[in-house]
Amino acid sequence: MDERVFIKDGIRLDGRRFDELRPIKMEVGVLKRADGSCYMEMGDNKVIAAVYGPREVHPRHLQEVNRAIIRYRYNMASFSVEERRRPGPDRRSYELSKVSREALEPVILTSYFPKSVIDIFVEVLQADAGTRTAGINAASVALADAGIPMRSLVSSCAAGKVDGQIVLDPMKDEDNFGQADMPIAITPTGEITLLQMDGILTRDEFRQAMELAKKGCQEIYKIQRRVLIERYSQFEDLQDEGS
Numbered sequence: 001m002d003e004r005v006f007i008k009d010g011i012r013l014d015g016r017r018f019d020e021l022r023p024i025k026m027e028v029g030v031l032k033r034a035d036g037s038c039y040m041e042m043g044d045n046k047v048i049a050a051v052y053g054p055r056e057v058h059p060r061h062l063q064e065v066n067r068a069i070i071r072y073r074y075n076m077a078s079f080s081v082e083e084r085r086r087p088g089p090d091r092r093s094y095e096l097s098k099v100s101r102e103a104l105e106p107v108i109l110t111s112y113f114p115k116s117v118i119d120i121f122v123e124v125l126q127a128d129a130g131t132r133t134a135g136i137n138a139a140s141v142a143l144a145d146a147g148i149p150m151r152s153l154v155s156s157c158a159a160g161k162v163d164g165q166i167v168l169d170p171m172k173d174e175d176n177f178g179q180a181d182m183p184i185a186i187t188p189t190g191e192i193t194l195l196q197m198d199g200i201l202t203r204d205e206f207r208q209a210m211e212l213a214k215k216g217c218q219e220i221y222k223i224q225r226r227v228l229i230e231r232y233s234q235f236e237d238l239q240d241e242g243s
């Protein structure tokens with residue numbers, strides 16, 4: 001057993017209470033050549049999402065006649081972790097690309113763009129646990145920035161169990177030495193599009209973790225919405241339309 005104490009007098013190692021997210025920073029439209037893009041920091045995680053499309057599918061045999069296909073590539077830079085990571089895809093990045101695509105696909109109106117593809121690239125520049133959730137948040141905003149029609153945004157964060165306590169948004173040390181980690185993604189109307197779990201939780205702890213993660217996602221949703229409104233209220237014609 002590890003003897004470390006991660007929560008003392010209700011305060012975590014980085015000064016947060018059990019129900020607090022790490023500080024968040026988001027910036028929309030950071031890449032000139034992408035149709036939509038977003039840079040996001042969630043604590044020490046730094047990710048960038050770029051969206052291209054809808055555009056022609058290559059190779060052609062991947063085309064779907066009645067909808068757009070979505071491709072999502074999650075990639076961790078070799079310098080994003082403490083010890084240099086071997087570049088290129090691995091099992092983990094294939095898994096994270098798949099679950100992240102599935103987290104966003106339900107909100108994208110793919111039937112508007114038959115025979116085309118929407119490509120989403122997520123590059124992790126710095127990792128500190130929670131990169132899949134940061135990637136989904138950034139990708140959701142980048143899709144909106146690209147003008148892709150969507151039912152809603154998707155917001156994502158994790159809850160975990162550390163020192164026997166359910167906490168919001170575990171950072172690296174809490175994730176490494178904690179007893180559970182449960183990332184979720186959710187729409188503002190409450191549709192869960194991602195639910196994963198490492199470790200073990202009792203039923204009650206699972207309910208608590210779910211409530212906490214949902215609350216975290218609601219906070220993130222407000223930030224996503226705010227940065228998009230701020231970005232687009234810069235353009236007079238949109239401002240004139242009112243809301």
Ligand code: ADP
Pocket residue numbers: 081082083085092127128129130131132133172175
């Ligand atoms: P997530 O980043 O979504 O929480 P994981 O739970 O798989 O995904 O990873 C937790 C953290 O572990 C990552 O954010 C990163 O800080 C670290 N990590 C993941 N893969 C590697 C790796 N190949 N080398 C070093 N650290 C890694």
